Amino acid sequence: MNKYKRITLDGLIFQNPTFMLVLGTCPTLGLISSAFSAAGMGLTVVIILTLSNVIISALKNVIPNAVRIPCYIVIIATLVTFMRMLLEKFMPDLYDSLGGFLALIVVNCIILGRAEAFANKHTVVESAVDGLANGFGFTIALTLMGIVCELIGSGSLFGAHIMDFTIGIFATPAGSFLVYGISIALFVFVIDLFEKAKRVKINKLARENMLDKEVA
């Protein structure tokens, strides 16, 4: 498999930061009661994660191993502050809706985790692809859960009123926790089915090969 395709599929599905690695739980639980906030947070993380991966990968041979974590934190904090300035200037509504969670991206374990686990061992291009894939994996997960929570909890979708029936708890972090748990279970179930089907296919091929060899 092409390495870029593998990196992309890992970030989006097989190593999805939200559903498979259960990283970035704090903003997930805090923001998925609104699909707009969830999507906004996800896209912000895409930009910060990609830029931090690129910069850290580019500097990996310059930064001494002993001070790599403080250096990563300074770089990530700078990018987060820069994003805050951009959002406050050009997207004030999104800036307000993200509130304190925007500043907390500095300590988001997805970003530091990808810097430590991937960016400092791979090329700039690979790191950029990894950042984009993981960021979009996070964004898609948050947005899907945001849609469910907002629809059931507030009867709306991206702020537009859809229905009058609501279940209040889904508009709270407790409801978000419930949706998060169910989403993880469903996601892992589907991945397991996929892996199982893949294993069956491989075993079948292996048996056919063995039979071919025996016949020969």
Place this chain on the structure above:
Amino acid sequence: MTVKEFFKSTSFKCICVLLTILLVCGIFLTVMYGLLEVTEGERLQRAVAKVYAGETVEIYGKGADGEQTLIGADEKAPQGLISESVVQSTSTVNQMYKITFPDSKRVDYLVQVTGTGGYSGGTVTCWVPVQMNEDGTAIAGIGKVSIASNVGQSFIGKIQDAMLESYGPAYEDGKLYTPADGFVSAGASLSSTAIDNAVNGAIIYVKSAILGIVPGGQFAGFDDPHGLINTDLSSFEAADGVVTYKIVTKGSADDRNMHPGQFTLTIIVDATKTVDDIIIDDNGSTGEYGKHMYGINNYIGKGLEYFEGLLGDGWAYPSDGEIITGATESNYNVVYACAYAVKNYQNCIDRAGGNN
């Protein structure tokens, strides 16, 4: 280790790299801040755009000569009509701008005001458009309120636009807003209280600064040893020797405790200077605390001696006694209001006789 060895060591390299990264990041952020800074003028324009969406307005502030001056759209640091913040009982007025409409004679005052009494002692800062009548002699209504910022209000996102738009249609001259009147968003009741206080603060300030009406004048000179009664929101009527109070307490205004929020009470005091009836119109207790409150029926038929006995010397917060129940702060607000009502009975009668 010699100096030469130190300069060749990994430690020195670490220091250099870390400091270089810090320096580069610092310079980058400084430059970006210069380019992306959101000026006060921009914040004002954003607030006006939210409050007066789709309308053409002119904003007037105070010029260098002290006269009202038209504020340009690109002005970075506009000066409002207020030189210093004005602290009121449950709000602080930060700034005020005069808004005019080229197509009509209408005049608004856009007030930026911070309401207290929010969750955990926090505040909510709002832009409140106070609309004047045609000849500028009275407040005609309140426009759509816009939230500018908040301190410690985790559930501010639950404040609904419907609530922020509802102040205008409900405006009556002389009336101020309380959660008891329905100005509250579910799930963010204490934040709603802070917004109510901000809106009320804007009304009181415009009445005082523009119309010259003294706030809380009905209660001027009344005994209130701890300032727990919100005289801006409270009122009384006296007839046939019976005084009917509508009392709003400040709840946690003295920072002793984060609980409760403000209480709104109807207290009737009869000619015997005892409580004839008491109704809690809005219970400021938070969470489940309200269940532990001392029964208010105990207060009916009681006079000042009884209430002072519950409160102790100087109506101070009691350290022991009957109202220590698990909802002591809530009990304190209610008992204090009863003591206030009974003690000031004669003041009310005198003031009513004086054509109040």
